[in-house]
Amino acid sequence: MTRTTPQALDRREIARWVARDIPDGAYVNLGIGMPETIAECIAEDKEVILHTENGLLGMGPPPPPGEEDTELINAGKQPVTAAPGASFFHHADSFAMIRGGHLDICVLGALEVAANGDLANWSTGAARAVPAVGGAMDLVSGVKAVYVMTRHCTRAGEPKLVNECRYPLTGRGVVDRVYTDLAVIDITPQGLAVRELAPGVTLAEVAGLTAAPLHDQRSTHRESHPDGNSAPSE
Amino acid sequence: MTRTTPQALDRREIARWVARDIPDGAYVNLGIGMPETIAECIAEDKEVILHTENGLLGMGPPPPPGEEDTELINAGKQPVTAAPGASFFHHADSFAMIRGGHLDICVLGALEVAANGDLANWSTGAARAVPAVGGAMDLVSGVKAVYVMTRHCTRAGEPKLVNECRYPLTGRGVVDRVYTDLAVIDITPQGLAVRELAPGVTLAEVAGLTAAPLHDQRSTHRESHPDGNSAPSE
Amino acid sequence: MIDKRFADPSAAVRDIGDGATIMVGGFGEAGSPVELIDALIEQGAGDLTVISNNAGSGTTGLAALIKAGRVAKMICSYPRSADSEVFAEQYRAGRIGLELVPQGTLAERIRAAGAGIPAFYTPTAVGTSLAQGKPHGRFDDRECVLEHALGADVALIKAAAADRHGNLVYSKTARNFAPLMATAAETTIAQTSAVVGLGSLDPEAVVTPGIFVDRVVLIDRSPQWLDPSRSETGWL
């Protein structure tokens, strides 16, 4: 992962930031890609139940090499395990959990997030691309809190936090919070509100890499390194 | 049961008539009351799967006295058993079978059946009566073939087969066939069509006890006593 | 740590308020959460709207709640009972409201609430008094009626076994409405005759995943459900 600034967090550090904010007992869906890293960063003194939309509540860690089961996979089609207390169900029941508002948090990747909470994460609209949406639109319209985990800018250095999404939308006004390699930013009625900064990163740096106005809503007690709060150091 | 005429069938004889016409392998829902009798009249060389809408496919006969289970009942809230190959499910899945057109036949009681197939069987509309509908409206709108099993006339001697129902409807144009103590009558685009008569009963007698025009569509090979075809004598 | 077990029925129903909408599982007596209803009667909440297939049988459970005058309105498919006059008396006296819903539509409306489906079309009841005044639509040349999701503040249900996550299995036809109601209420309270260790329930056979259940109350320990070899230390 190309760092946005020298102080930018790496993928695992962002994941720890998210993991720290997931409360004990939460039911959580972690999107394919970067958010998958969050699972291994959840503190051992917290019991968080992971949902994967292909029909498993209580997803456990990947199996040891050689013990993979092709019929026990996650939404990213990677081998997983079933934790004690898990249950299997079909897709309609799985999306009843999502659409019915039973999941507490989902964490998704993003192409763009707008200051009003619009999310674009399923299509670049490119002519030759095969469009594929999966469960993203269901998740953003159903889960109680929608978090985005993403690099602050594209590989080309373009801000992903914008005034208005250019890519096709996944949902309108759906994002609650964004975790990037530079900051934790809430979507508020007033727009983007910085809750925390990565260590050594300044508000001016983040503002310079964001294509929408930023409000400073940092409260001293929450500003800390992702390792500093409830998540244990490794 | 008061006989409509001296030759009228008793409840069990009507049930045998219905049972004879249920094909091997059929999925069938038997309504509360008179239709329940049909289950014990199904020939042993036929495998008919009984559905009860409170969540059981593969309903077996009542248990021996003393072996009743209050958590294993039918839609009439009577103790039953589960046959080999049975399955339990919740009410939405149960009515998905009904509404989705997966059941082949249901047999219901009736207050009135109109010549166009309208059925009234859930309410007399009496002011002091507690209205109760249960699954009747779901059954008539979903099951492939809707049969009615009823005495030809009310206890007061009034015809139940009529030009137009006076009682509140359960469904419009839903009945396919009526089995009474006098005859088997199909609902056709032309109205009521007599398929069979009970032994010793004449078409004129039936017509005299029916408040809608009757067509004679008896075919010699089908006219027989309910005991005469595939159902074994007892 | 997730532990949804409550000490007793009273503790589990303590915060139910006047005017609440309450789903009550059961088809007749099969699956009726009698002990939870008893606790609710004791607790005193009134002016309730109750969603249940029936309106009480005999003199216990839901019939007792109605008799105590706590139910302002029933939403059900079959409020008539061979062995209970409780609802009928209040209904005739005009002391209780009734919304009559076809049984399959009732089940589907509850499922819809749990599944985030605000409304759906069904052919059931078209052309009858129960569809009057509702929006209609035609699909594949078939007239259908629009029915709305039916949710509740609280669901009271009965399971055969539970674990501390709230995973539930049921017994035979006592399952009926419970798995649906569990999904459709803000707070789902399950009474059970056995609490088993986490991991004791077969993940392929769990009927209600714990995500739908908020509180579990053990009423009676049925030994056949307990398997000490699989029980999790400290959580049986």
Add this chain to the structure above:
Amino acid sequence: MIDKRFADPSAAVRDIGDGATIMVGGFGEAGSPVELIDALIEQGAGDLTVISNNAGSGTTGLAALIKAGRVAKMICSYPRSADSEVFAEQYRAGRIGLELVPQGTLAERIRAAGAGIPAFYTPTAVGTSLAQGKPHGRFDDRECVLEHALGADVALIKAAAADRHGNLVYSKTARNFAPLMATAAETTIAQTSAVVGLGSLDPEAVVTPGIFVDRVVLIDRSPQWLDPSRSETGWL
């Protein structure tokens, strides 16, 4: 006598015609009815509309069916695959149609077809290109889109075990769309790795009741599913 077993995949798919709409179970390779698809390729039916979450992975199964040019249109949520270019090539060449449906809406539309619900409202996809042109409705101040039931002529699914009535259980996340598709097709064909005696499947744990299944094809006997003590003589 009910016996839904067919001798082999070829016999089970023999009557599928050109232009048929076919549901194919599976999420990626988990639950993919590969042997039934192979038989369908051999059988030769073309101009098919295929409803499946994905559009094939690797070079076998659904990918092979598409590569053989038999599929005129895909209805799915995620036709992109890390390990298969088959769909992408045909799509870019304009040789295959695509109706893209959000995964949960796809599941719910299939369930609706099986449950006799012709249409339902959902908040999913509102405000996106996938909801454009569809009727909308507002419920509880939330904008929703009307989605229609999605049925098929045939469903090809994979189960872990079956009995001669067609009762099915599945293996872990291979369950995915199969129980829904079984309810939504005129003819449901299940391949299974075990056929057990009637009564061997726990009635509390049957996932797909036999009423939804028309044909059962044994592909491979997995010894762990067989319990001779419970098998019905002659029907194992």
